[in-house]
Every structure is written in structure tokens, then in C-alpha cells.
Amino acid sequence: MITEEELDNLIICKKCHTLHKRVPLSENKKAFCSKCDILLYQNSTNTLDRTLALVIAAAISLFITFKFTIITINIQGLEQSLTLYALFMVILEQQQYIVGMMFIFLIVIFPITIISSMLILLTLMKFKKGKYLTQRLLILLAHVRPWSMVDIFFISLLVAMVKLFDYAYIELGVSFIALIFTLILDIIITKNISFYELWDLHRKIYGKIDE
């Protein structure tokens, strides 16, 4: 029978499902899959503090993204802005409930859920409190993560702007810049911390989870 410690030293690549043995890495070194070169794990110091700082920044920029105007178009003196409020109003008015709900969940609710869960999770882990809550948050994050589509929203926004370019004068709002920041921060956060390591850290801080 294989012991827990031996299993803890194994990792399966998320892309090709090849089984790897973890070897101790020196500081700031990374380990890649031997078959498909994807990042497996890394050894970085202060992961918790650094990621928490990034998540706080991401929370602020996400808040700004949804609070203010993303872009404004001007067609022969008539203006219309893309804001969260305008989005709700148009969905209600046009009665596009299915597409509207999908959009709001994928672009607004899930990203907010992810960032606020990360914020609570990392803060609690930093102060070594809330064993059960942190465990539930980690599980929630695993379920919600595939459903956040802010990056796809940004590309869609660029496509929409190209389509409008010939007819309208386009003005970028504060939230457009905030959206770019949110995306960059999201990429850095994903690069910084893996859920494999967060669970590892969880066990180191709180001990084993009871049945």
C-alpha cells in the first residue's frame, strides 16, 4: 500500500494526465511536465502575502469595471454608454432573459464570486482562522472557476468596437482601463498560485480535514 506521504509527493499533469514525482525545488524554480511542458508546480516564497496583495488589487479594479462606464459611443450627437446599469435596463426592456442572465452570470456574478472568495480565503489563511470556511471556499472556487469569462468579454468588446468603428465615435471610459487591469491581474494571480498548492498550504496550516 502507498502511504499518504508518498501520494503527497505525486502530481498528475492537468493537461496530459501523466503521473510525476515531485522533487524539492530551490527557491523561485519551476517544474514542468516532461510530456507537454506545462507548469506543474513551483517553489516561491511568500505566496500567500503576494497573492493576497494581487487579489486586493483585482477586487478594486473589478469594482471600478462594473461601477463606471466601459465605453461610450456617439452617433451624430446621440450618446449611449456601456455600463452595468444600462445592461440591466436593456435586458429588461428587450426581455432577453436567457441570454441576459447568462451574460450577467458569466461576466459579472461569477468573476465577483471568484475574487471575493479568494479575498476571504487568503485573508483567513493568513490569520490561520476558519478551517471549515476556507475548505468550503476552496471547493466553491473549483466549481466556479471554469465559468468566469471576463477575458472572453474583453475580446468581444474589441470585436464590437471594430464593428461600430465606421458608424460611431467611440470614447473609452475609466472602466475600460480597469477591465484591462483586471485581466492582467487575473493572469498574474493564476500564474502565482495553483490550487494544488493552496490545498497543500491549507493542510499545513489547519491540519487534516476530518470526515
Next chain:
Amino acid sequence: MNRKLDYVRCHICEAVNYVDDTNRKCRRCHESITHDLRLSYHKTLAFLITAIIFYIPANIYPILISKQFGKTSSNTIIGGVIHLWDAGSYPIALIILLASVFVPLLKFILIIYLLISAKYNLHSSKLDKHKLFYITEVIGPWSMVDVFVVIILSVLVHFSGVQIYPGEGATAFGLMVFFTMLSALSFDPRLINHQKGDSSNANS
């Protein structure tokens, strides 16, 4: 009944577990990891069929309807791509064509291929199948681009004289992407691993 032990990656906490095929909970996060493979197979198939059904209205019905001073015109996905191509926006036309037409089709074909090879033990590289599955999972959500574009346009082009609405095609398309994602999420990677010699797991 198959009792072969295998290394399984928990889909929640990513821990490696060494378990047999009975219902097991992950040793680290206590979420269940080894569901019935047959259930995973049928869920994947059911969601996939639903997605394919939605793919038809998604392409037939207009995704975008525009009203200009009482005059209504509508565009299907393909119509929109042709429109963009004619207008000279080649990169955008290609993005929409790839994201809205090819990515969903690719995903359908790949999931069907994976299901067939799980059921009939096709001899093919497990490594390649895992990689292909991973790639389609990553590119899958990008199919939403066209639906998002239509919603953004409907919010912005909202004047008394000129208006843009999402058409029925947009709803069908959104649901199609939703069910394709559910299908991929229901697919247990062990269906790829268990193909040789233990067909009892995947056969219905």
C-alpha cells in the same frame, strides 16, 4: 466488478489518489472522486446531444436583429461572417468563424470520438486524447464571443431610431455553449485511462 487500483487526480483539489473503482472520497478534500464511470459516460452523452440540438437553431435563426427607422434586418452567424468578410474586416470575420462555427464543431467531434473510444476500446494514444480534451476545454468558452458581441451591441446601439436586438439564434447559441461545457465537465478523464481490458466500466 473491477477492483484495479489506479492513480486518480481529484478534480477539486488536484491531489493524487490511489483508489479502486468503488465510490471513493478524495483523501485531501473529501469530495467524491470516483463516480460511476457509466454515469459519467451517459451524462456526457446526454449533454452533448442537447448541445447538438441547440446548434441547429443557433445557426438557422438570426443571432442579431437590427431596426433602422422601422426597417428590420437580421443576421445569422454565417450571414454576419459573410457581411464582415465583404466589408473587408478579415481578421474579425476569421475570429467569429473560428469561435462560433469551428470550435463548437471541433468540440462535438472530439467528445464523440472520446466516448466511442471509451466504449469500443479503440487503440490510440491516451496521452494525445488527454491533451486534445484539455485543449478543447480551454478553447470551448471562446465560442461565446459572438453572443457577447451581440449583447454589447444591443446595449450600445439603443437609440429611438436605430436599435439592435439579440435574436433567437443568440439564445440557442448561448444554450449550446452551456450544454457543451456541461458535457465536457461531466466527462471523467478515467474514461480515457480505462479503455484497455476493462470495458465493463464504459459499456452500457
